[in-house]
Amino acid sequence: MFETTIRVLGGLLSAYHLSGNDTMYLEKAVDLADRMIPNFNTPFGYPLSNVNLALREGLIDPGWPDFVSSAEVATLQLEFRYLSYLTGNTLYWEKVERVMSTIKDNLMPHGMASIFLNWQTGEFAISAVRLGSRADSYYEYLLKQYIQTSGVENIYRDMYNDAMNAIHKNLIKKSGSSGMTYTSELIPERGRGGEITWRLTPKQDHLVCFLGGSLLLGATTAGAVVHPVSIPPRPEELSEQGQRDWKTGMSLIKTCMDTHDTATGLSPEIAHFRIASDTMGHDPNYPSDWYIKGAHHRPDELPPYDARYILRPETIESLFIAYRLTGDEKFRNWAWRIFSSIEKHCRVETGGYASIINVDEVPSRMEDKMETFMLSETLKYLYLIFSDATVLPLDKYVLNTEAHPLPIFEIPQDFLS
Known part of the structure; x- marks a missing residue:
């Protein structure tokens, strides 16, 4: 459901707009959405993880029959809302708005989303709290829903601000050696008496590297006291929270670039950061602040999943946003370094690119x-960072989580009644 929405529905809607309203794309988008709509018919409106497009019915995930991922159900809104705007059919809007309303009613006390929701009760499950897989784009779309409708839906600005406050309070940490800013995960553990405690784990997925750019974008929209802000924004143009988020965003982008300090110049799928109780020895061959868990595998073994680079875009995405909001050439230089590493280690001679299984191994x-x-x-974010700022300007477009650009619009009056 999630992947089809962000990739296919989002792609069709972008193609419709960018083609100058070629109706074929909109017709296909409506057909696809109509096949997915019945999947929202659950007790609390959360769509199930899978959908059979031919039968027009939802299917539970056999691995997690009682649950849906927080990111998956809360990363459909930009696409279905824009489809309602284009067609005048409010059904698509209503279905995804109900999801957000139910989530808001069931938020956990700390204000963050755990990675699973129970689709039968509407409540968050006692599960990991993190900014990586199954949670990442939940936070991204809180902000982008606010941006999509020209900043009039304050509910999403407030939910976003509350979430960023909770993340700063609970998940943002600094490494011991050089003070690198990184994000942790909270893992629930049940004691003998059944009580739940939360263990902080210094683990950051590459997926989390979207957050640096997202914080910058949030600081200059939800966190701005004047509109538009300067490039780069002056401190007095941002609220206190906006200034904090801008600083954290810049620090996280620097950390994500530091995780490219590998033999290939590419970052691993997962990085662990060193803390006082760390049992990992400080190997001089590895950065002092972070490491790839299990990287010292035997020659006859495959490297751990953590060591892979599967052509992910998140750091480049943040570099693109940072460049657009500052004009600082260092972000282009960093993007070129990553692109050069991709060309060197991932390009296939006969065409295309391949994932590599160990970023610290050459030849890969x-x-x-x-x-x-x-x-x-x-490749789109790489293209955009070296393009003129008039190509998909950030004050006219919001990019969905698969980088499909959707135009910012005003909510029609009949949608508000």
Whole structure:
């Protein structure tokens, strides 16, 4: 449901707009959305993880029959809302708005989303709290829903601000050696008496590297006291929270670039950060602040999943936003370094790009796989960072989580009644 929405529905809607309103794209988008709409018919409106497009019915995830991912149900809104705007059919809007309303009613006390929701009760499950997989784009779309409708839906600005406050309070940490800013995860553990405690784990997925750019974008929209802000914004143009988020965003982007300090110049799928109780020895061959868990595998073993680079775009996405909001050439230089590493280690001579299974190994071993986000996001953000700011300007477009641009619009009056 999630992947089809962000990749296919989002792609069709972008193509419709960018083609000058070629009706074929909109007709296909409506057909696809209509096949997915019945999947929202659950007790609390959360769509199930999978949808059979031919039968027009939802299917539970057999691995997690009682649950849906927080990111998956809360990362459909930009696409379905824009489809309602284009067609005048409020059904699409109502379905995804109900999801957000139910989530808001069931938020956990700390204000963050755990990675699973129970689709039968509407409540968050006692599960990991993190900014990586199954949670990441929940936070991204809180902000982008506010931006999408020209900043009039204060509910999403407030939910976003509350979430960023909770993240700063609970998940943002600094490494011991050089003070790198990174994000942790909260893992629930049940004691003998059944009580729940939360263990802080210094682990950051590459997926989290979207957050640096997202914080900058939030600081200059939800966190701005004047509109538009300067490039780069002056401190007095941002609220106190906006100034904090701008600073954290810049620090996280620097950390994500530091995780490219590997043999290939590419960052791993997962980085662990060193804390006082760390049992990992301080190997002089590895950065002093972070490491790839299990990287010292035996020669006859495959490297751990953590060590892979699967052509992910998140750091480049943040570099693009940072460049657009500051004009600082260092972000272009950093993006070029990553692009050069991708060309050197991931390009396949006969065409296309491949994932590599260990970023700290040269020559690198390839996996015969190129995810669709390589074209949709990684190369698009690289293209955009070296393009003029008039190409998809950030005050006219919001990019969905698969980097498909959707125009910012005003909510029609009949949608508010």
